[in-house]
Amino acid sequence: MALDKIGIAKRIAQELQDGWYVNLGIGIPTLVANYIPKGINVEFQSENGILGMGPFPFDGEEDADLINAGKQTVTLLDGASIFDSSLSFAMIRGQHVQLTVLGAMEVAENGDIANWKIPGYMVKGMGGAMDLVASAENIIVAMMHTNKKGESKILKKCTLPLTGVQCVKKVVTDLAFLEITKDGFKLLERAPGVSVEEIQKATEGNLIIEGEIPEMVF
């Protein structure tokens, strides 16, 4: 059965490593924070100026002067720090953040990503996404494998305006866990109950299938 958003977030959370600073994008990526593996210490960076971001505040304790990049009220954990936007992006551009998780409309087999603009529609802007994808050494994309019409979003080449080039390292979709290699999308794992054939059918980009493909384990 295909993963729901929480399933995608849970699978990505398994990729977290002890000691990593992590930037989570808006949407599914935000959910990753709820499923940090036991025994692992990570710190979340919010590009509007937080390191060591904590969960939502208790009802009644929210502070208008403490929000995350999604403009949601948040809290600080012990050891947190606050800084301005230029230092925040210094951290990001300078590759001090070990992992960026963000959503996408399309990912191509060379690692290109499109997630900020659909021609003909209202363009809201790229926010920090272009800085994040151009800078991070380790980018995991959280997305649906296909769009509402069933068309693949895992492509040979992006059709939408790009956010960044050759930057995505891994993709977790509702169907599969993919790694981007020089030859295309290498299928690492299947969502529970999803067959290789289903994934193949939903993938327009070159899909590399080597040996037995295990199911994700939660």
Add this chain to the structure above:
Amino acid sequence: MALDKIGIAKRIAQELQDGWYVNLGIGIPTLVANYIPKGINVEFQSENGILGMGPFPFDGEEDADLINAGKQTVTLLDGASIFDSSLSFAMIRGQHVQLTVLGAMEVAENGDIANWKIPGYMVKGMGGAMDLVASAENIIVAMMHTNKKGESKILKKCTLPLTGVQCVKKVVTDLAFLEITKDGFKLLERAPGVSVEEIQKATEGNLIIEGEIPEMVF
């Protein structure tokens, strides 16, 4: 009679204007702080990270963690702030500092300045001088008109390696107050008792003498 160092500092101090942030170099320029005209508020910037620098501390109150760019122990005035070297030079480069006063070995009639290196001698480095002269909109040089051999240091062209090009606006020497114009050194004032002829003789660069040249008034 030619000015001594204090006289030079006093004359430069007269150029201070209310509301200016001022960076004073090591040597004579440092003395300028002692002669701020009455009714004028200025703040001193020290490039190692102080705005609102005060006088030397009282004996016994010196703090190793509070020094100026000359490595001297100093104090902070009310309203002072402390910052890192990159923000300090952001202030300087970004022209937020209204006046820089520094010493020089040579100044040329086009505003070039040499004050950091004598070939064949130990070179100690330019410190912040190159940033200061390249950035400041308003630079006053405090210097002796001639060297120990009596040779002019107010030149057509600098002979020493340059610190900055076409940047000096005014020069106060032991003999004269000069302004740099597109045609050369314009003589604005004479040191008390020093004649125009004496100044002319001590000046290698083009000296512009228009009308009666007043004596400095202290």
Add this chain to the structure above:
Amino acid sequence: MINKTVKNVHEALTGVKDGMTLMLGGFGLCGIPENCISELVKLEVKNLTCISNNAGVDDFGLGLLLQKKQIKKMISSYVGENDEFERQMLSGELEVDLIPQGTLAERCRAAGAGIPAFFTPAGYGTEIAEGKETREYNEKMYVLEEALHADFSFIKAWKGDAAGNLIFKGTARNFNPMMAMAGKITVAEVEELVEVGKLNPNEIHTPGIFVQRIFQGKDYEKRIEQRTVRPKL
């Protein structure tokens, strides 16, 4: 000490004219100069170019200026959450220049720091880099971006003093410090204007040199855009 205090927001905005380029601090509705924005509406200045990370919501923040059609061009990284903005943009009334957020922050800092241009990886290979110089360093491609200046910068801080020193609170800091550096005239409104000497020099976020005018703001609404909470245990 150089005294930067002005009586009120009205005096603080003296000299703001039609057609000027303004920077406004804030991220979403957090840390925005509420008093200055209200005064800009009152002044009815027009054809403004506004540089701000976001464009407010329909009835708050920069949305108030959009409603009065005072803005000719917005320079931002993200402009959602605003129907009037969308209408003006789609109708062509409003010019919009979208800039990656980190590039926007760095371009403001660069202006304040006397750095006319710098290389950044953000946007390489995308339409953002079109027409811009690109260069390779250590096998990675970068885009040359230029400093971004403003005629006036409007900054909101938590505490400030007459010398113009500012301390921000929490994530209300965001773009405020860099924009303070980039304005020809920087106006700071503060929640609390304290006596000079009360702020610890070691704790100041924006040194007074970057601020030309400061005043005690009032009636802060500090609206929350996304009130997210968990139930009390």
Add this chain to the structure above:
Amino acid sequence: MINKTVKNVHEALTGVKDGMTLMLGGFGLCGIPENCISELVKLEVKNLTCISNNAGVDDFGLGLLLQKKQIKKMISSYVGENDEFERQMLSGELEVDLIPQGTLAERCRAAGAGIPAFFTPAGYGTEIAEGKETREYNEKMYVLEEALHADFSFIKAWKGDAAGNLIFKGTARNFNPMMAMAGKITVAEVEELVEVGKLNPNEIHTPGIFVQRIFQGKDYEKRIEQRTVRPKL
């Protein structure tokens, strides 16, 4: 919270090897990593490239490494006050690269901020600009300068916590924050290692992300180079 604490200076310097490029915070003798410098002497690592605004005095600061001839090359803005330095430089034993102070600070920050190069006016028209690209912006000339990285950065702070957050005191801040950003491995020694949660997040100068190792330093001498005082009234 990611714990950066190491037991002592010895553990903190694990991995420092001959031939490495090191950054050392401080301005003159103010804010220098005294404990790390002592340990570098003990480790007898050689052929070091040291990036530091100054080179210490004969018997303190980087002078201690110079005496043991551990430094192959110094990258600084000002290197007076040191006879052994002068001797080694004039004899050609020591390579010296002099950089304008603001350019040095900005090149460190650039390295930490992922900016490979930027334009600065400092040094235009001088020998510092020889061989470098220059460009005109708004009728002023600028020189292109590149980011400056280090294998290790040694930082001295006043207070710090296990998360690596740092607060500096007075002008002991100077180059420390930028050098913390520019090191592949940044080691911070602090006068006071406080419990996590004790530092106000709003007052932190260097966020922990820039620090890989932190330890409680000891026996700080904090020597004053120029003790200038006025008589007590």
